[in-house]
Amino acid sequence: MSDKLRSAAITSGPQRAPNRAMLRAVGFGDGDFNKPIVGVASGYSTITPCNKGLNILAERAQQSLRDSGCMPQIFGTITVSDGISMGTEGMKYSLVSREVIADSIETACGGQSMDGVIAIGGCDKNMPGAMIAIARMNIPAIFVYGGTIKPGKLAGCDLTVVSAFEAVGAHAAGKMDDNQLLDVERHACPGAGSCGGMFTANTMSSAIEAMGMSLIYSSTMSAEDHEKAESAAKSGEVLAAAISRQLLPRDIMTRKAFENAIIVIMAIGGSTNAVLHLLAIASAAEVPLTIDDFEVIRKRVPVLCDLKPSGKYVATDLHKAGGVPLVMKMLLDRGLLHGDCITITGQTIAEVLKDVPAEPKTDQDVIRQFTNPLYAEGHLAILRGNLAQEGCVAKISGVKKPIITGSARVFESEEHCLEVILAGGINPGDVLVIRYEGPKGGPGMREMLAPTSAIIGAGLGDAVALITDGRFSGGTYGLVVGHVAPEAFVGGNIALVEEGDSITIDASTLTLQLNVPDDEIARRRSVWKAPAPKYTRGVLAKYAKLVSSSSIGAITDGNL
Numbered sequence: 001m002s003d004k005l006r007s008a009a010i011t012s013g014p015q016r017a018p019n020r021a022m023l024r025a026v027g028f029g030d031g032d033f034n035k036p037i038v039g040v041a042s043g044y045s046t047i048t049p050c051n052k053g054l055n056i057l058a059e060r061a062q063q064s065l066r067d068s069g070c071m072p073q074i075f076g077t078i079t080v081s082d083g084i085s086m087g088t089e090g091m092k093y094s095l096v097s098r099e100v101i102a103d104s105i106e107t108a109c110g111g112q113s114m115d116g117v118i119a120i121g122g123c124d125k126n127m128p129g130a131m132i133a134i135a136r137m138n139i140p141a142i143f144v145y146g147g148t149i150k151p152g153k154l155a156g157c158d159l160t161v162v163s164a165f166e167a168v169g170a171h172a173a174g175k176m177d178d179n180q181l182l183d184v185e186r187h188a189c190p191g192a193g194s195c196g197g198m199f200t201a202n203t204m205s206s207a208i209e210a211m212g213m214s215l216i217y218s219s220t221m222s223a224e225d226h227e228k229a230e231s232a233a234k235s236g237e238v239l240a241a242a243i244s245r246q247l248l249p250r251d252i253m254t255r256k257a258f259e260n261a262i263i264v265i266m267a268i269g270g271s272t273n274a275v276l277h278l279l280a281i282a283s284a285a286e287v288p289l290t291i292d293d294f295e296v297i298r299k300r301v302p303v304l305c306d307l308k309p310s311g312k313y314v315a316t317d318l319h320k321a322g323g324v325p326l327v328m329k330m331l332l333d334r335g336l337l338h339g340d341c342i343t344i345t346g347q348t349i350a351e352v353l354k355d356v357p358a359e360p361k362t363d364q365d366v367i368r369q370f371t372n373p374l375y376a377e378g379h380l381a382i383l384r385g386n387l388a389q390e391g392c393v394a395k396i397s398g399v400k401k402p403i404i405t406g407s408a409r410v411f412e413s414e415e416h417c418l419e420v421i422l423a424g425g426i427n428p429g430d431v432l433v434i435r436y437e438g439p440k441g442g443p444g445m446r447e448m449l450a451p452t453s454a455i456i457g458a459g460l461g462d463a464v465a466l467i468t469d470g471r472f473s474g475g476t477y478g479l480v481v482g483h484v485a486p487e488a489f490v491g492g493n494i495a496l497v498e499e500g501d502s503i504t505i506d507a508s509t510l511t512l513q514l515n516v517p518d519d520e521i522a523r524r525r526s527v528w529k530a531p532a533p534k535y536t537r538g539v540l541a542k543y544a545k546l547v548s549s550s551s552i553g554a555i556t557d558g559n560l
Helices: 014-025 054-067 089-111 126-137 161-172 178-187 200-211 226-244 255-268 273-285 291-298 315-321 323-333 414-422 449-457 518-527 538-546
Strands: 037-042 071-076 116-121 141-145 152-154 157-159 380-385 388-395 403-411 430-434 465-468 480-485 502-506 511-514
Touching (some): 037 089, 054 071, 054 116, 089 116, 089 126, 116 126, 126 273, 141 226, 152 178, 161 178, 161 414, 200 255, 200 323, 255 273, 255 291, 255 323, 273 380, 291 388, 388 511, 414 430, 414 449, 430 502, 465 502
Parallel strands (some): 037 071, 116 141, 380 511, 403 430, 430 465, 465 480
Antiparallel strands (some): 152 157, 380 388, 388 480, 403 502, 502 511
């Protein structure tokens, strides 16, 4: 039915009278049955401030679609608050929620034969979850980001949720008293919106804008500002036009578009989670993309933005300074961006950026001059070695010592590691190894924000390193290496590390090495036994059976 809208097939003809009868009950009139039916997939909830404001955006998008000649149908999808679940068993559901979101959007749109979908999300997994569904279905679609939170303020300093995690470490180290800790807690998150630094939510919203699947400037708008609702309304208009001319996601989400997303992520100093999510979205879109592509791109793209967690500023500051479009124009003018990629508006990237300034203003330092970057090369490095034969991801921005050889401190869970850090049991030069936290072993690949923030808060950020087969929050910085693959649960060499082993992390040679003779590694492997699954029923058990290696995006439909 490429020559006609999908919904027309279920709303026309005498045999479709029952369908029309039910649609009348939800607001359809005689003149509505041959209009495009458009899903409004909303992640609205009061589970997290990230999604608190999405209902307003969904309502604006619905009205805009109606005004544009479409029939919108709103439906909900879930979210898990990473910040609230962090450091708990609940964090195991975070990455799983990406798949649930993708499956739920695909199910609703497929089940109702919708002609298009506008997906509205806020918290970290909302965005890649929606984009996976959009790529799978390949019906006209646009993404609307719920917006970033405004910074908290305390004693003249900007705060984010990561400030609270770091305050816990400072408190445990005796550097902060109870009242100071409570002050940080009270002021860190002042209202609606996703975590305010260049953490995972703002990273993925920026990547989607760079790919052309959301509107210009939309990725860094504040959730509480009027322009965010206006952008949602405009997104409805743009989607209606895309449906009319059948502009499909896979027309937009090409290999070049994914390269643009990676280029922008490097330039803005984005989250390690972008590697995992872009690999998964590319898989759904059937676009060839590998973990090594990130390393190739990293070497030619400088970090231009001074943003938290390792920098000074938050996403609202980036927006005021010119946002992602200004960064893109700087890259485009220097031949680093593919300007011929189509966007959801039907215009090319070059056309969309036509009137955007090519240089940052000189009265700000959020976006650096191209000749004076924060770092000459990108910050997300792909390391390999006998501890990560399939690769792993290191965030090397703000790292004072890119090379460390230290003594392994081995932990079988995040909780045990955090207990030791807070008890003062970690020494300079230690290399912390947290394992059995991978996609299958966790299951769910938890983020290690609690221990990494505790390390920073204790003043050990430049003195110790941490490696894990789990993930890191976008708020993590320091010499940390995540997504180690193969993971411990499937017999990766990270499972064979013993307390006191020498480990080398070398960001300059892109190496992660267990300094143990091969014959000793072979001996340890001969006696290693796979642990029993931690869950045998329910969503975590299903996920653990289906999920792939993190090196290809921790996808769940790759080998079906």
